[in-house]
């Protein structure tokens with residue numbers, strides 16, 4: 001019903017394509033002042049998260065905010081503190097990948113049969129377009145707008161959301177961060193400094209479910225051949241399971257039976273995620289389906305209330321806080337070339 005953008009030119013598409021749009025503005029304060037608006041999806045560069053999220057929450061409107069939910073740990077704390085003073089306002093963070101049916105099946109397996117003793121967890125979100133050094137600079141490649149986390153701030157919550165939901169907050173982290181491309185073409189025809197981390201690999205120690213296991217997390221902007229590949233793999237003594245958006249309808253599982261072969265099996269999952277859709281069950285899913293499932297979960301939370309337990313809800317503020325703790329420790333770990341302990345969850 002209403003849209004705001006910092007650039008007047010980007011409002012034209014909404015005016016032309018949304019017949020029921022009644023407000024298109026470059027001033028976000030106009031949305032906050034509109035009593036007909038219940039909830040706002042706020043998707044802006046990271047340096048604007050704190051000011052805008054705080055303003056939305058204080059206006060009493062429900063907020064679906066983008067990750068990393070504050071440019072750093074301090075900004076995240078201030079958003080959470082504001083939220084704690086407005087308990088009726090629903091505040092959640094975007095994280096659509098866990099709504100892929102394959103990710104949902106992993107979640108169900110973790111909550112029902114488990115994996116036996118967990119041997120290893122690996123999760124990642126991989127991009128490749130930055131392999132091209134001629135790709136123009138944008139705000140995500142500039143620390144002042146993207147933050148010190150670099151690629152971890154962009155991609156980290158996507159990677160951490162399900163592990164955190166399953167209770168796998170690590171005790172410590174050893175991170176290896178790579179700054180591969182140092183400058184990129186700018187709009188003026190020159191070169192601009194590109195001062196963000198391009199790739200990050202985090203080695204975490206997790207104690208959970210009676211197991212102590214390594215969790216390897218990758219957030220990479222320069223992963224050759226990968227186009228927005230999100231994956232989660234869990235290996236256990238009783239069963240192992242893995243899913244990647246590279247093969248969006250395929251789930252792979254290995255159930256260990258001492259009398260049988262150790263063989264991975266593949267299953268075509270169809271489209272059913274958390275909320276029923278009109279798409280037939282056998283048809284395959286994609287990014288847009290997962291995103292709509294997540295929006296449905298947010299709307300469900302708004303209707304059911306902040307405290308309601310949903311079948312699978314959007315990323316919570318606590319989950320954003322834990323992910324900030326991990327990324328902040330990862331920065332320290334890389335700077336000192338040391339394992340850095342995390343504060344208790």
Ligand SMILES: NC(=O)c1ccc[n+]([C@@H]2O[C@H](COP(=O)([O-])OP(=O)(O)OC[C@H]3O[C@@H](n4cnc5c(N)ncnc54)[C@H](O)[C@@H]3O)[C@@H](O)[C@H]2O)c1
Nearest residue numbers: 004005006007010026028043044045046066067068094154
């Ligand atoms: N969930 C995902 O898969 C996903 C993917 C990409 C980006 N993101 C996140 O979304 C957020 C935005 O990233 P993006 O790629 O869409 O960036 P973008 O640069 O494409 O869009 C940013 C938007 O913010 C608006 N904006 C900037 N300053 C403003 C102001 N003062 N007032 C009002 N609007 C203003 C711009 O007009 C633009 O519409 C970030 O937090 C990013 O991490 C999430």
